[in-house]
Amino acid sequence: MALIDALLQGILMGLLFALVALGLNIIFGVMNIVNFAHGEFLMIGMYTTYWTSLLLDIDPLLTLPVAALVGVLLGIASYYSLIRYLLRGPAIAQLFGTFGLMLFLRYLAQFLFGIDYRIIQKGLLIGKSLSIGPFIFDWTKLAAGILSLFAFAFVYYFLNKTKTGKALQATSINKEAASYMGIKTDKMNAIAWAIGGGTVGIAGGLLANFYYIYPTIGILFVMIAFACVALGGFGSIKGVFFAGLLVGILEMVFPVFGSLVNSDFLGPHFKFTIVYLAYFIIVVFRPQGLFGWKN
Amino acid sequence: MEKLKDALDFRDFSRAEQVGFTIFSIFLLLFPWLGAGSFVKAVMIQFLLFSLFGMGWNTVGGYGGQVELGKAQYVGIGAYTVALTMVWWKIPFWVSMPMGILLAVGYSFMIGYPLFRLKGHYFAIATIATSLVLQDIFANWKLVGAAKGIELPIHDHPDFLYMQFKSDTYYYYFIMVLFYVAIFYMNWFRRSKLGYQLRMIKDDEDAAESLGIDTRWCKIKAYSIASAFVAVGGGFMAVYNLYIDPVSVMDLDLSIKIALMAMLGGAGSLWGPTIGAAFLVPLDRFLGSWLGGHGGLIGLDFMIYAMLIMVVSAYQPRGIWGIIEQFRRKGS
Amino acid sequence: MAFLEISNIVKNFGGLVANNNVSFQIEQGEIIGLIGPNGAGKTTLFNCIVGYYKPDSGKVIFKEKDITGLRPFDTNRAGIGRTFQVMTVTTGMSVIENVMVGAFCRTDDRHTAQSEASEVLNFLGLESVKEYHLNELPIAMQRKVGLARTLATKPELLMLDEVASGLNRTETDELVLLLRRLNAEKGVTLILIEHIMEMVMSVSHRVIVLDYGEKIAEGLPGEIVKNEDVIKAYLGEKYAKSH
Numbered sequence: 071m072a073l074i075d076a077l078l079q080g081i082l083m084g085l086l087f088a089l090v091a092l093g094l095n096i097i098f099g100v101m102n103i104v105n106f107a108h109g110e111f112l113m114i115g116m117y118t119t120y121w122t123s124l125l126l127d128i129d130p131l132l133t134l135p136v137a138a139l140v141g142v143l144l145g146i147a148s149y150y151s152l153i154r155y156l157l158r159g160p161a162i163a164q165l166f167g168t169f170g171l172m173l174f175l176r177y178l179a180q181f182l183f184g185i186d187y188r189i190i191q192k193g194l195l196i197g198k199s200l201s202i203g204p205f206i207f208d209w210t211k212l213a214a215g216i217l218s219l220f221a222f223a224f225v226y227y228f229l230n231k232t233k234t235g236k237a238l239q240a241t242s243i244n245k246e247a248a249s250y251m252g253i254k255t256d257k258m259n260a261i262a263w264a265i266g267g268g269t270v271g272i273a274g275g276l277l278a279n280f281y282y283i284y285p286t287i288g289i290l291f292v293m294i295a296f297a298c299v300a301l302g303g304f305g306s307i308k309g310v311f312f313a314g315l316l317v318g319i320l321e322m323v324f325p326v327f328g329s330l331v332n333s334d335f336l337g338p339h340f341k342f343t344i345v346y347l348a349y350f351i352i353v354v355f356r357p358q359g360l361f362g363w364k365n
Numbered sequence: 366m367e368k369l370k371d372a373l374d375f376r377d378f379s380r381a382e383q384v385g386f387t388i389f390s391i392f393l394l395l396f397p398w399l400g401a402g403s404f405v406k407a408v409m410i411q412f413l414l415f416s417l418f419g420m421g422w423n424t425v426g427g428y429g430g431q432v433e434l435g436k437a438q439y440v441g442i443g444a445y446t447v448a449l450t451m452v453w454w455k456i457p458f459w460v461s462m463p464m465g466i467l468l469a470v471g472y473s474f475m476i477g478y479p480l481f482r483l484k485g486h487y488f489a490i491a492t493i494a495t496s497l498v499l500q501d502i503f504a505n506w507k508l509v510g511a512a513k514g515i516e517l518p519i520h521d522h523p524d525f526l527y528m529q530f531k532s533d534t535y536y537y538y539f540i541m542v543l544f545y546v547a548i549f550y551m552n553w554f555r556r557s558k559l560g561y562q563l564r565m566i567k568d569d570e571d572a573a574e575s576l577g578i579d580t581r582w583c584k585i586k587a588y589s590i591a592s593a594f595v596a597v598g599g600g601f602m603a604v605y606n607l608y609i610d611p612v613s614v615m616d617l618d619l620s621i622k623i624a625l626m627a628m629l630g631g632a633g634s635l636w637g638p639t640i641g642a643a644f645l646v647p648l649d650r651f652l653g654s655w656l657g658g659h660g661g662l663i664g665l666d667f668m669i670y671a672m673l674i675m676v677v678s679a680y681q682p683r684g685i686w687g688i689i690e691q692f693r694r695k696g697s
Numbered sequence: 698m699a700f701l702e703i704s705n706i707v708k709n710f711g712g713l714v715a716n717n718n719v720s721f722q723i724e725q726g727e728i729i730g731l732i733g734p735n736g737a738g739k740t741t742l743f744n745c746i747v748g749y750y751k752p753d754s755g756k757v758i759f760k761e762k763d764i765t766g767l768r769p770f771d772t773n774r775a776g777i778g779r780t781f782q783v784m785t786v787t788t789g790m791s792v793i794e795n796v797m798v799g800a801f802c803r804t805d806d807r808h809t810a811q812s813e814a815s816e817v818l819n820f821l822g823l824e825s826v827k828e829y830h831l832n833e834l835p836i837a838m839q840r841k842v843g844l845a846r847t848l849a850t851k852p853e854l855l856m857l858d859e860v861a862s863g864l865n866r867t868e869t870d871e872l873v874l875l876l877r878r879l880n881a882e883k884g885v886t887l888i889l890i891e892h893i894m895e896m897v898m899s900v901s902h903r904v905i906v907l908d909y910g911e912k913i914a915e916g917l918p919g920e921i922v923k924n925e926d927v928i929k930a931y932l933g934e935k936y937a938k939s940h
Contacts, residue, residue: 098486104486104490152675155679155680159678159679159682160682161486162628162632163678163679163682165432165486165489166432166625166674166678166682167674167675167679169434169674170671170674170678171671172671173621173671174668174672174675177665177667177670177671178668179664180664180667181664181665285664289617293490293494293497296490296494297494300487300490304487340505342501343497343498343501343502346494346495346498347494349490349491349494350479350494353483353487353491354482354483357483371807556807558801558805558807561797561798561810562798564790564798565790568785568789569785569787571769571781572781572784572785572843572846573798574749574768574770574773575747575769575778575779575781575847576798576799576802576847577770577773577774577850578770578798578802579770
């Protein structure tokens with residue numbers, strides 16, 4: 071029973087993870103850059119929801135468009151002020167560049183908001199739960215999972231059905247061929263960053279409903295996102311969705327097994343350790359991702 | 366013997382560099398007698414320590430061009446080996462330090478073997494992942510103090526065997542000696558077969574393979590050398606701070622700092638890590654203490670840090686030393 | 698037993714057959730021209746021999762040793778050197794350092810490597826640019842550096858991928874001379890992928906022709922130019938025009 075509960079909770083978390091990893095994977099696909107600051111984008115989405123809901127005294131769920139907008143702007147600003155310049159340099163500079171961005175945003179948040187752990191206390195869904203039979207779901211998590219799914223589906227639709235989305239995919243598959251077809255790489259890159267920022271902004275807004283908000287939260291989620299991306303295959307949209315679910319489930323189910331054994335190493339503290347380990351094992355032994363899908 | 370001669374041979378550097386290095390060495394030697402306060406002394410020790418770390422990173426990261434972001438795990442291995450063997454079995458530093466190096470090197474081979482199947486981003490992220498795993502393990506392992514960490518027993522009298530001194534001056538000279546060992550070693554390394562091969566790997570890995578270089582094995586070797594360097598620094602941290610915990614010796618921030626200093630100063634050059642450390646350690650320390658005194662403007666120091674990193678990455682990926690060399694090449 | 702024996706090499710890329718059942722033999726001391734239209738699978742064949750690709754089936758026997766599927770560094774150590782059609786232009790190392798890396802393949806000592814590198818540079822007439830970085834040199838010169846560093850590994854079999862492209866007439870003539878000297882003085886066996894027909898025909902002892910991944914002809918240069926299949930596949934117009 072505990073196992074099924076963990077499974078269901080894991081799926082909800084997994085949907086959110088998939089949304090977080092989606093933006094990272096789109097950016098990676100389109101321009102072959104790993105955005106280390108992705109977790110910090112999430113963190114800023116969380117703070118956006120926190121402050122907007124607190125200062126305007128509105129429900130945190132209503133702040134989601136603001137979080138998305140901030141994410142989009144952040145993505146575009148990062149692209150035009152930094153990433154474009156990094157593209158000219160060697161790969162090592164690209165890695166460090168987004169790393170610098172990550173540190174900058176993290177400590178900017180620390181500078182502005184302090185190191186306190188914050189939590190949103192007022193909201194329509196906060197503190198309420200839904201019981202179905204023996205299972206109890208927090209409404210906040212339920213909402214996060216479902217809205218994440220919607221957001222993901224929306225982006226998937228956008229990528230596959232709209233002209234811009236198709237152009238983005240074309241760039242992802244073959245940059246040169248796409249640019250011969252008249253697709254402007256620079257514009258595509260900016261759009262990728264906008265989508266990346268926007269989706270993770272929404273994810274941050276959703277996460278803020280039930281998770282602690284603090285400046286250094288980014289690294290945890292960027293590592294989870296990396297694990298999802300590695301699992302699903304770098305650049306694969308379908309892959310990252312199922313990988314998100316799998317990571318979510320792994321992270322919730324592992325502690326259930328852990329609690330059966332009395333050991334330092336199987337407790338709930340290790341739920342994310344398992345995710346890191348999973349990343350390592352997957353990229354070493356199955357670099358094409360667990361599913362081996364390509365767009 | 367030949368190797369020693371190479372290590373001490375700085376003739377292929379420019380006159381300016383030789384003079385600069387000599388003046389710098391005289392300064393280092395005389396520093397404790399210049400009447401600096403204990404805070405400045407601590408900053409200097411920190412500076413030499415990070416130069417040592419940076420030179421280690423520079424082998425595989427700088428010369429070999431593999432972005433390695435998990436050096437803290439080796440700081441941790443060095444520090445924990447020294448601390449634990451001292452607490453458990455009263456093993457003197459001079460025995461536990463080599464043990465730490467051996468463990469670090471062993472671990473580096475174990476982990477380097479799968480790790481170096483990877484390249485680029487995959488590799489960089491994997492190094493973070495392994496480091497985080499080790500940190501999580503140590504933070505939860507009650508036997509090694511878990512998140513609380515370990516305090517080293519303080520001796521009443523100065524004790525050379527356990528590297529316990531009342532005055533920072535002794536620690537200063539000790540880390541200075543380690544620093545010079547590292548400089549001389551790297552001076553040999555950069556012109557060694559492995560050094561050349563790594564630079565080729567960084568430039569063009571396919572070409573390197575066509576020239577008879579087993580690229581993966583080369584990287585693993587360099588990685589284990591780096592690990593030994595860093596573990597020595599970790600051991601020093603244990604006896605110098607007399608307290609270690611997973612955050613102080615294994616945190617991702619530490620890994621980042623090590624890589625950044627080398628990269629900011631100039632990855633793949635002998636002086637790079639030292640120059641980087643000379644910039645960033647004082648910045649870190651002075652800014653930190655100054656800001657701390659001004660109502661906890663925490664984070665501002667790191668923001669400046671981060672700005673520097675972004676600017677350097679965007680405009681001169683070869684770091685401060687790269688800028689200097691660029692000018693020199695234009696001049697000649 | 699032949700010096701290099703390629704038998705029934707097949708290499709597929711996701712259904713696209715790059716090499717189909719290619720076989721030939723080469724004796725020590727020969728100069729072989731490997732020609733064929735673009736996309737005929739010449740570079741793929743090189744990569745299969747040297748070990749960048751693992752052939753799907755077939756065997757590569759070098760000096761009576763099966764080297765099929767060995768990694769590039771192993772085949773290099775066994776005595777096979779190869780140059781690249783496109784040199785990655787890098788800024789990290791000077792010309793002499795590049796060549797020293799090649800020399801380090803056979804020695805551990807820096808001073809030996811240095812003197813051997815200088816020797817190779819002299820042989821190729823590159824001593825005047827030895828302190829330059831690759832990005833500061835014209836493309837033809839970069840390729841020559843590529844040749845130099847491969848030579849420094851002391852190969853017995855040297856595989857050159859379009860080493861003459863981009864060279865002007867005089868430079869090409871110089872290169873031909875150089876290759877002949879290499880062959881005559883150092884006894885290096887050569888395989889050349891080349892587009893400049895006159896050069897291949899003048900320097901090669903024998904020519905092998907690939908088309909759509911298959912060997913369609915093999916023979917003396919004089920025979921090849923008259924071969925119907927070859928003319929149809931590739932040479933026809935081009936060769937006629939240049940005469």
